[in-house]
Amino acid sequence: MNSRITLSPDNTAVRGWDVDNEKPRWHDARRDKRIEHCRRGLFLFRRAAVRISEENGGEPAIGEGTPEAAADKYDFGGARLLLAEDNEMNMEIASEILKSGGFSVDWAKNGEEAVRLFEESPAGYYSAILLDIQMPVMDGYEAARRIRASRHQEAASAVIIAMSANAFAEDVAASLAAGMNDHVAKPIDPAYLFRTLRKYIGGKAG
Incomplete structure (x- = not known):
C-alpha cells in the first residue's frame, strides 16, 4: 500500500x-x-x-506530491519566474519547489514590487509571474491589473498565475477577472504547479 x-x-x-x-x-x-x-x-x-x-x-x-518526485518529471531548463509573496517562510518553500524543477526565481515582497520588477524587465525575461493574493501594500489582484495595464511589451501576453489558500470557485473567478491566466491553491502541490506552468510556458516532461 x-x-x-x-x-x-x-x-x-x-x-x-x-x-x-x-x-x-x-x-x-x-x-x-x-x-x-x-x-x-x-x-x-x-x-x-x-x-x-x-x-x-x-x-x-x-x-508524488513532493518536490523531488515532481522534479523527476519536469525540467524547465532555467526559465525565470517572478514570485510575489510577502511571507518569507512561504517564499522559501515555493522557491525550493520551483528550483527543484529547474526554475530561477526572483522574489517580490508585495504586489507593488512585483509590478515594478516586471515593468523594469526586458521582454522575455520572465516566463511567468506567480502572485500571492493577500499581500500588504498591493494585493495580487491589483498587481495583475497593473501589469495588464502597463506599457510593457508583454503586458497582455505575460503568464500570471495566482497562488492562494482561497481556492473556491469564486476565488478562481476573481483571479481570472483580474487578468490572471490560472489559479493554484496553497499548500502547493508541486506536481500540479508544474503541470500548470508547463501548460503555459512549456518545459520537458519525463
Missing part, C-alpha cells in the same frame, strides 16, 4: 506524523525563526515520506 503525505496548511508539520519530539539541527540556526520552521517542516516531510514507505513494505520513496 502506498501512502501519500503532505505538509500541513501552515507548512510547519507533516500531516499524520507526530513531530512534537523532533529536534533537527540546522547549520543556520541563528537565522530568523520563521525560516528555521520552514526548513524543519521540509526536513520532516522528506524523512517521514521515506519512513512511511519503508513501514508499508516498499522501497524508500518520495510521494
Whole structure:
C-alpha cells in the first residue's frame, strides 16, 4: 500500500506524523525563526515520506506530491519566474519547489514590487509571474491589473498565475477577472504547479 503525505496548511508539520519530539539541527540556526520552521517542516516531510514507505513494505520513496518526485518529471531548463509573496517562510518553500524543477526565481515582497520588477524587465525575461493574493501594500489582484495595464511589451501576453489558500470557485473567478491566466491553491502541490506552468510556458516532461 502506498501512502501519500503532505505538509500541513501552515507548512510547519507533516500531516499524520507526530513531530512534537523532533529536534533537527540546522547549520543556520541563528537565522530568523520563521525560516528555521520552514526548513524543519521540509526536513520532516522528506524523512517521514521515506519512513512511511519503508513501514508499508516498499522501497524508500518520495510521494508524488513532493518536490523531488515532481522534479523527476519536469525540467524547465532555467526559465525565470517572478514570485510575489510577502511571507518569507512561504517564499522559501515555493522557491525550493520551483528550483527543484529547474526554475530561477526572483522574489517580490508585495504586489507593488512585483509590478515594478516586471515593468523594469526586458521582454522575455520572465516566463511567468506567480502572485500571492493577500499581500500588504498591493494585493495580487491589483498587481495583475497593473501589469495588464502597463506599457510593457508583454503586458497582455505575460503568464500570471495566482497562488492562494482561497481556492473556491469564486476565488478562481476573481483571479481570472483580474487578468490572471490560472489559479493554484496553497499548500502547493508541486506536481500540479508544474503541470500548470508547463501548460503555459512549456518545459520537458519525463
